[in-house]
Amino acid sequence: MNDRKAPSFPAHNHDHGACVSGALGRAKRRCLEKGIKWTALREQVFQHVTASHKPISAYDLIESLAKDGKRLAPVSVYRILDVLQAAGIVHRLESRNAFFACMTAHDGNRQTVTFVCGDCGCVTEAEAPEAFRALGEVAKVARFHPLGTIVEIDGTCGECTGRPASC
Amino acid sequence: MNDRKAPSFPAHNHDHGACVSGALGRAKRRCLEKGIKWTALREQVFQHVTASHKPISAYDLIESLAKDGKRLAPVSVYRILDVLQAAGIVHRLESRNAFFACMTAHDGNRQTVTFVCGDCGCVTEAEAPEAFRALGEVAKVARFHPLGTIVEIDGTCGECTGRPASC
DNA sequence: TGGGTGACGTAATAACATTACATAATAGGC
DNA sequence: GCCTATTATGTAATGTTATTACGTCACCCA
Incomplete structure (x- = not known):
């Protein structure tokens, strides 16, 4: 009982691993429910979006996903972001042209x-x-x-x- | 008494001239109050933004302002849009990266x-x-x-x- | 009257997003 | 298992939105 129910910002020193694994679990479940495939690439993208509570731009995401010189094309990232948004597990921050992971359990009818x-x-x-x-x-x-x-x-x-x- | 007080969309066949002149008057007054200069160029830009109730992108604005081959540079349009936004007479539609004129009389504290x-x-x-x-x-x-x-x-x-x- | 400030111009480039088409992976019917 | 329809991803090019850096000009006013 150490905690309020009220929405609040993550403490600057919170256990982010817990956030990530929670979000990942909800994400997989949600996709399963909706018949959306959970591919390796989608998981990677999702994990990079969840890496912090800060929104990330599509291009920063490409950067962050880049591995030994290999990088995703913008279109690939946008496609995957579209899928994740449709699944309701990633949202777009309109005022910043950036994306963030949904860390809460709200259902399809996002309000x-x-x-x-x-x-x-x-x-x-x-x-x-x-x-x-x-x-x-x-x-x-x-x-x-x-x-x-x-x-x-x-x-x-x-x-x-x-x-x-x-x- | 043909009209409700409630906010409502402009009828598809409304007197848009009245919208424009009203908005223009409020805009000038507002800039005067705030000590923002009302230049010829700013007026032109504002008028093109008010041309319809649809939001317009900065580049479409450049297009629409173009005259005998002369067109404003993007930076000029963005600068002017910044000023008009600061004056509260143009707003940005975040979800569309576009701009629209304020057609109402709300004050600085836009809510x-x-x-x-x-x-x-x-x-x-x-x-x-x-x-x-x-x-x-x-x-x-x-x-x-x-x-x-x-x-x-x-x-x-x-x-x-x-x-x-x-x- | 000169010098500080704000408005605007020019050029280049950065940042964000999409279109069109090709190839690869996978699921399901047979 | 194997074909085929479908979905996922790749490649290339391009379109759209926005900013940075720096220069010139006009105006105000001390």
Whole structure:
């Protein structure tokens, strides 16, 4: 019982191995459920995306995946990112043209808010049912039929306020 | 009294001239207030952004501004877009890497939701105080200090549902 | 009146993303 | 097992979005 249920940023010194293995497990399960193949390459890409809580650009991902001179073509990475996004296990940070791994258990109907810390660069998601309900109201009044909603909040995370930066 | 107060999409056949002149007036006033110079070039760029309710990419803007073979360099357009964004009279649609003119009177502290119609491509903003309050709550619980919030909702506008597309 | 500042130009390049087509791996029916 | 349809990945080229570095010009005003 050492922990609050509330969404919060990963402590700068948390056990990231646990994050990764959790995410990996959920990812495989999710793909299995959806009939999406879990290939070696997809796993590699996913692991590199999970490497930190910071979003990574497609090209940095290529860099990070490069091995003895061999590097994936952009198109390959984008294809795989598309699959992982469709599976709901990687999300795109629209405001940064970058990608991050989903570290939470939310289901297909993603209704989360994404927090982006300007200091440490990390990203987390939080459920926000109240906010989404209110947004639904606004849409209704505007006679707008929503299909997908992006909420990205820039700011400073609790881990960073009043401390030297870096995740 | 033919009209609701509620935010709604521009009718496909609305008086767009009125939108443009309203926006232009607000824009000049806003820049004056903020001590931002309103130059001929900035006005041209702004007018081309307001040309429709669809977001426009920086490069399409260059295209649209081109005159007898003369075209602005990308950097010039981006600089001007930066200024207009800082003035709060043009916004960036993050999910599309494109820009649209602010057609509403909200002040510096922008707390609006952006609706993007996938059919006609048009964009509108709506105030959503309830939603922003709820988002503030979520942030507080997550011990996150928000500096800026992006809310973009994709879907279909009332004008388009059940009709052939095009604004 | 000169010098500091801000606006804009020029050139190059970086960063992000897609199209079209080819080849390889795999699953399922037979 | 073997064929074939399908999905996954590779290769090459190109398109799109955005920035950096540096130069010139015009204007304000001390």
